Amino acid sequence: MKSRTFSPYVPRPATLVSKSPLSDLVTLYEFVQDNGKNLAHKPGQFIMVSIYGVGEAPFSISSAPIKESNVFEIAVRKIGAVTKALSELPVGTKVGIRGPFGTSFPVHEFVGKDTLLVAGGLGYIPIRSLLHYQLRHRQEFGRISVLIGTRTPKDRIFTDQIEALAKGGDVEVLETVDMPDADWKGNVGVITTLLPKARVEPQNTHVAMIGPPVMYKFVLRQCREMGIASDRIWVSLERRMKCGLGKCGHCQINSLNACMDGPVFRYTDIERLEEAI
Amino acid sequence: MTAYTVQMEQLPGLFAAWSAQCQVHVPVALETGFYDFSPWRPGTEIAFEYDVAYNPLKRFFMPPREDMIVFDLETYTAKPVFAAPSILLFGVHPYDVKAVTQLDQLMESGSVDQNYFSRRDAAVIFAMTPLAVSDTAFWASVGADKVDQGFDLYWTKIGPGTFHVEIGSGRGEELLLAAGPLAPATAGSREAARKAQVRAKTLGASRSLRFDWRETPHVMGRSWNSSLWHRKAEKCLGCGSCNIVCPTCYCFDIREEVDEKLKAGHRFREWDGCMLNGFALVAGNHNFRPQASERYRHRYMRKGKYIFDKIGELGCVGCGRCVRACTSKIADPCEIFNALWEESRNEI
Numbered sequence: 228m229k230s231r232t233f234s235p236y237v238p239r240p241a242t243l244v245s246k247s248p249l250s251d252l253v254t255l256y257e258f259v260q261d262n263g264k265n266l267a268h269k270p271g272q273f274i275m276v277s278i279y280g281v282g283e284a285p286f287s288i289s290s291a292p293i294k295e296s297n298v299f300e301i302a303v304r305k306i307g308a309v310t311k312a313l314s315e316l317p318v319g320t321k322v323g324i325r326g327p328f329g330t331s332f333p334v335h336e337f338v339g340k341d342t343l344l345v346a347g348g349l350g351y352i353p354i355r356s357l358l359h360y361q362l363r364h365r366q367e368f369g370r371i372s373v374l375i376g377t378r379t380p381k382d383r384i385f386t387d388q389i390e391a392l393a394k395g396g397d398v399e400v401l402e403t404v405d406m407p408d409a410d411w412k413g414n415v416g417v418i419t420t421l422l423p424k425a426r427v428e429p430q431n432t433h434v435a436m437i438g439p440p441v442m443y444k445f446v447l448r449q450c451r452e453m454g455i456a457s458d459r460i461w462v463s464l465e466r467r468m469k470c471g472l473g474k475c476g477h478c479q480i481n482s483l484n485a486c487m488d489g490p491v492f493r494y495t496d497i498e499r500l501e502e503a504i
Numbered sequence: 505m506t507a508y509t510v511q512m513e514q515l516p517g518l519f520a521a522w523s524a525q526c527q528v529h530v531p532v533a534l535e536t537g538f539y540d541f542s543p544w545r546p547g548t549e550i551a552f553e554y555d556v557a558y559n560p561l562k563r564f565f566m567p568p569r570e571d572m573i574v575f576d577l578e579t580y581t582a583k584p585v586f587a588a589p590s591i592l593l594f595g596v597h598p599y600d601v602k603a604v605t606q607l608d609q610l611m612e613s614g615s616v617d618q619n620y621f622s623r624r625d626a627a628v629i630f631a632m633t634p635l636a637v638s639d640t641a642f643w644a645s646v647g648a649d650k651v652d653q654g655f656d657l658y659w660t661k662i663g664p665g666t667f668h669v670e671i672g673s674g675r676g677e678e679l680l681l682a683a684g685p686l687a688p689a690t691a692g693s694r695e696a697a698r699k700a701q702v703r704a705k706t707l708g709a710s711r712s713l714r715f716d717w718r719e720t721p722h723v724m725g726r727s728w729n730s731s732l733w734h735r736k737a738e739k740c741l742g743c744g745s746c747n748i749v750c751p752t753c754y755c756f757d758i759r760e761e762v763d764e765k766l767k768a769g770h771r772f773r774e775w776d777g778c779m780l781n782g783f784a785l786v787a788g789n790h791n792f793r794p795q796a797s798e799r800y801r802h803r804y805m806r807k808g809k810y811i812f813d814k815i816g817e818l819g820c821v822g823c824g825r826c827v828r829a830c831t832s833k834i835a836d837p838c839e840i841f842n843a844l845w846e847e848s849r850n851e852i
Binding site: 230231232233234235236237238240277279280281282283284304306307310321323439440465466467469470472473474475476477479481482487501502 | 572581618760769793
């Protein structure tokens with residue numbers, strides 16, 4: 228009988244090298260794996276982060292894959308046990324990492340095309356991985372438009388980066404909030420109020436979208452009305468992945484597992500699944 | 505297929521030889537008409553006539569709670585945990601063998617489940633032709649009255665004290681001959697075994713799907729919006745009993761515990777159930793299946809369609825355990841599949 232030594236359930240140690248607040252509840256964490264290896268993820272993938280004694284939870288990777296840097300980033304809202312423990316970790320502490328897991332945005336298909344990135348709320352965290360990848364290979368892509376919607380101005384994250392991006396002129400950035408405060412001078416309304424304002428050529432545009440569950444059907448309808456073909460739309464569907472290996476059943480969307488068949492799906496692959504959108 | 509004839513009086517010697525090598529589990533009557541697999545000891549009375557074991561056999565390959573890793577909080581390292589107890593399951597009915605081979609396929613596809621196969625590879629399965637059928641079972645109508653793989657030996661009782669034993673693997677044959685040479689099967693004993701298997705199928709047909717089980721995914725494909733889900737789920741207590749007793753349900757949660765000194769701990773997986781309210785709950789309290797009817801439908805879609813689409817087999821082997829376990833009397837796959845077939849049979 229062969230004896231087993233490998234288990235995909237064993238996390239690899241990584242060290243928290245920096246943390247910076249992005250909003251009241253969201254913090255950006257930077258990690259380096261202790262084995263010195265690059266995480267080698269693709270935009271749209273996720274990792275499982277373990278805090279021993281508390282638990283393990285899935286997080287989208289927010290940084291772009293960068294060959295020359297072993298640092299990778301996640302941005303996390305303090306909302307449950309693992310995320311609360313994470314928020315209390317001092318820099319220099321170790322965590323456990325499994326992954327990267329799941330499918331990614333097919334950046335090779337986007338080459339030479341325009342891209343419309345739609346980010347609702349914390350959806351900007353994984354969208355940022357794709358956006359930053361595209362910015363690093365800017366000449367390979369056509370127009371890039373980013374639509375960002377948050378509930379209130381206080382919920383905005385990566386504000387300095389986004390403002391710099393908007394000023395740079397290289398990328399079209401449109402922002403909106405559902406509920407403005409006294410200081411907000413930008414667009415007010417849900418994210419679908421931005422789409423008509425974006426300069427999008429439907430025939431040449433690929434769409435990537437991530438947001439709260441309620442967002443997808445409205446944006447998808449709008450894309451359809453604009454004439455963007457469904458097979459050029461990519462959605463990332465997040466569920467509660469527990470094993471990341473297509474076994475535990477928690478992230479199932481009809482017959483698919485969000486952890487292995489997703490989280491990034493071509494819209495035409497899930498269009499007919501009742502539980503997807 | 506190689507086969508032997510074994511006499512009842514040869515069994516004690518065989519069991520003694522087997523139990524020297526591994527833990528042997530056999531069906532026993534816990535109370536009148538209530539059976540389960542239990543460790544064999546000299547003198548254990550084997551319930552050859554059992555109808556169904558109360559608990560499914562998945563517990564031998566994926567226990568209700570199983571350590572996956574142990575971790576050290578001081579060094580921040582973790583090690584895998586693999587258990588591989590040598591076990592022999594004697595007298596497993598074909599539908600339960602089928603449930604195991606189905607789990608084998610699902611645990612192997614994609615990322616191979618090392619913990620499952622660690623246990624599975626250390627187990628020996630001796631199948632047995634059923635002599636009785638539980639009144640909630642319908643396995644004969646879902647192609648689970650006989651299996652042609654997944655066993656090391658296949659026992660069929662062909663007389664008051666005689667068994668016909670087919671060889672399924674080298675390991676099986678080695679164990680069968682562990683207490684000395686046996687008589688090779690004769691044409692007569694092969695014919696008697698065939699008849700016993702036909703008898704089992706006839707017995708098992710008392711409850712049946714009213715259509716070919718291969719049609720089930722199409723039936724399910726037409727039934728997403730059926731009102732049956734609401735009618736049934738209205739009575740669902742969300743207890744997950746149907747998940748727990750199901751031999752093909754394998755969903756799990758992952759949790760962990762640390763010792764009182766906060767120095768070391770272990771992370772384990774634990775049976776979970778898609779019928780439980782929190783199963784599809786995510787951070788921020790969004791539940792992807794908030795209604796009992798959605799959870800209820802998901803379970804039957806999985807059994808009747810999703811698993812089928814993956815491996816070409818029905819995800820239900822017709823054992824009828826869930827029918828007995830359900831307090832609300834709503835968990836009867838046979839009745840549900842038949843009702844959905846009936847209400848959608850005229851649709852294209």
